[in-house]
Amino acid sequence: MKELAGKKILLGITGGIAAYKSAVLCRELMRLGAEVRVIMTAAATQFITPLTLQALSGHPVHSDLFAAENEDAMGHIELARWADRILIAPASAQTISKLAHGEADNLLTTTGLASDASLMIAPAMNNVMWRDVATQENIKLLRARDVLILGPASGDQACGETGPGRMLEADEISEYVLQQFQAQSLKGKRVIVTAGPTWEAIDPVRGLTNHSSGKMGYALAGALHDAGANVTLISGPTALHPPRSVPCIHITSAQEMSDAVMENITGCDIFVAVAAVADYRPVSSTEQKIKKTAETLTLKLVRNPDILAMVAALEKPPFTVGFAAETENLIDHAKEKLAAKKIDLIAANPVSGDNSAFNSESNELSLIDSNGITHLGRCSKSILAHKLTKEIVRRYYETHPTKDT
Ligand code: PMT
Numbered sequence: 001m002k003e004l005a006g007k008k009i010l011l012g013i014t015g016g017i018a019a020y021k022s023a024v025l026c027r028e029l030m031r032l033g034a035e036v037r038v039i040m041t042a043a044a045t046q047f048i049t050p051l052t053l054q055a056l057s058g059h060p061v062h063s064d065l066f067a068a069e070n071e072d073a074m075g076h077i078e079l080a081r082w083a084d085r086i087l088i089a090p091a092s093a094q095t096i097s098k099l100a101h102g103e104a105d106n107l108l109t110t111t112g113l114a115s116d117a118s119l120m121i122a123p124a125m126n127n128v129m130w131r132d133v134a135t136q137e138n139i140k141l142l143r144a145r146d147v148l149i150l151g152p153a154s155g156d157q158a159c160g161e162t163g164p165g166r167m168l169e170a171d172e173i174s175e176y177v178l179q180q181f182q183a184q185s186l187k188g189k190r191v192i193v194t195a196g197p198t199w200e201a202i203d204p205v206r207g208l209t210n211h212s213s214g215k216m217g218y219a220l221a222g223a224l225h226d227a228g229a230n231v232t233l234i235s236g237p238t239a240l241h242p243p244r245s246v247p248c249i250h251i252t253s254a255q256e257m258s259d260a261v262m263e264n265i266t267g268c269d270i271f272v273a274v275a276a277v278a279d280y281r282p283v284s285s286t287e288q289k290i291k292k293t294a295e296t297l298t299l300k301l302v303r304n305p306d307i308l309a310m311v312a313a314l315e316k317p318p319f320t321v322g323f324a325a326e327t328e329n330l331i332d333h334a335k336e337k338l339a340a341k342k343i344d345l346i347a348a349n350p351v352s353g354d355n356s357a358f359n360s361e362s363n364e365l366s367l368i369d370s371n372g373i374t375h376l377g378r379c380s381k382s383i384l385a386h387k388l389t390k391e392i393v394r395r396y397y398e399t400h401p402t403k404d405t
Pocket residue numbers: 194196211212213214215216217254273274275276277278279304305306307308309321322323324325337349351357358359360
């Protein structure tokens with residue numbers, strides 16, 4: 001059976017160049033089995049024709065709040081009642097503002113206000129508009145009302161600028177929609193995710209660290225949360241905001257990460273170590289800044305605790321998932337780590353060349369466990385996080401067969 005069979009999705013399209021992606025999104029949702037009805041704002045019709053969406057959805061497109069034919073067909077109240085989910089993609093800054101302030105002055109915002117269905121929006125706009133305090137305040141208001149904000153992505157924009165504000169791709173949005181309809185498979189489960197780099201101080205201003213941005217770990221924490229888990233994120237220094245409703249313990253060094261994990265591990269069902277933890281730290285860090293006097297300087301390093309191996313060695317360990325970042329012999333090295341750390345599953349990602357997993361928007365993962373290898377392929381970290389979550393859920397319940405459904 002198709003994953004969205006029987007689901008009714010009201011797709012709202014607002015005015016923006018990203019509206020062309022809505023046609024692909026409509027087709028993708030229907031390919032997954034959903035029934036799709038479309039509302040377009042007047043501005044949206046300047047970018048893509050209603051006829052295109054009518055042909056794709058198989059139903060007339062609605063745009064006029066006062067259309068006479070709606071007396072017999074679907075008016076805004078009917079559409080509001082019909083929808084299981086309302087998805088607005090692209091959502092312009094103007095529509096976001098109207099939704100935040102309850103301004104019901106067109107068919108889309110009126111239907112949104114009149115509906116109990118959960119609302120998901122995929123913002124798309126110029127990066128300066130997205131960063132503007134007014135837009136951010138509106139987004140905050142919508143988040144507080146449990147509106148799911150999908151993206152936006154960062155990158156080259158149609159206006160010629162670069163930055164956050166691009167609408168997510170159709171496959172990424174439909175993955176989120178799928179996730180929303182999936183059973184809360186990890187409801188009641190406690191999950192800890194480590195993410196980001198660690199910083200090992202040499203003196204008050206210098207330290208040893210690596211290129212981890214936290215993107216993979218934060219995306220995974222969000223995907224596990226979407227699957228219903230009670231997630232705690234333990235993160236090294238990053239520039240990211242933790243996913244909505246995911247508490248985050250901020251640490252700096254590997255020792256602090258180890259302490260935070262061990263303080264929270266009791267009762268944890270699944271532990272996922274995405275963090276790039278420094279294997280070594282300076283034996284001691286000086287209180288004052290080291291002065292440039294000697295011609296050479298030797299740093300003496302000592303091993304940090306292996307957090308993942310410690311968790312796997314607990315008397316009653318959670319289901320343990322590690323990551324392996326390798327510049328060569330990816331699968332062989334990952335297999336060695338799986339065995340050495342005695343963990344349940346390892347996700348191997350390449351970190352050499354142009355496709356390094358570090359600090360990029362996309363990644364490529366191969367999963368290895370005692371049954372063999374599963375390739376998840378290359379895609380955005382957000383999609384990979386949802387794919388990996390599904391794989392973790394399946395393996396977790398294979399070894400802990402107590403799932404209440
Ligand atoms: O943060 P991003 O920019 O999105 O990049 C993501 C990533 C590349 C950092 C991530 O996908 C990744 O591969 N994380 C693990 C990187 C790594 O350092 O692996 P490792 O081979 O050193 O360690 C193996 C496993 O043991 C990891 O799960 C690590 O978290 C864990 N470990 C390692 C050392 C240590 N002292 N304690 C640990 O728990």
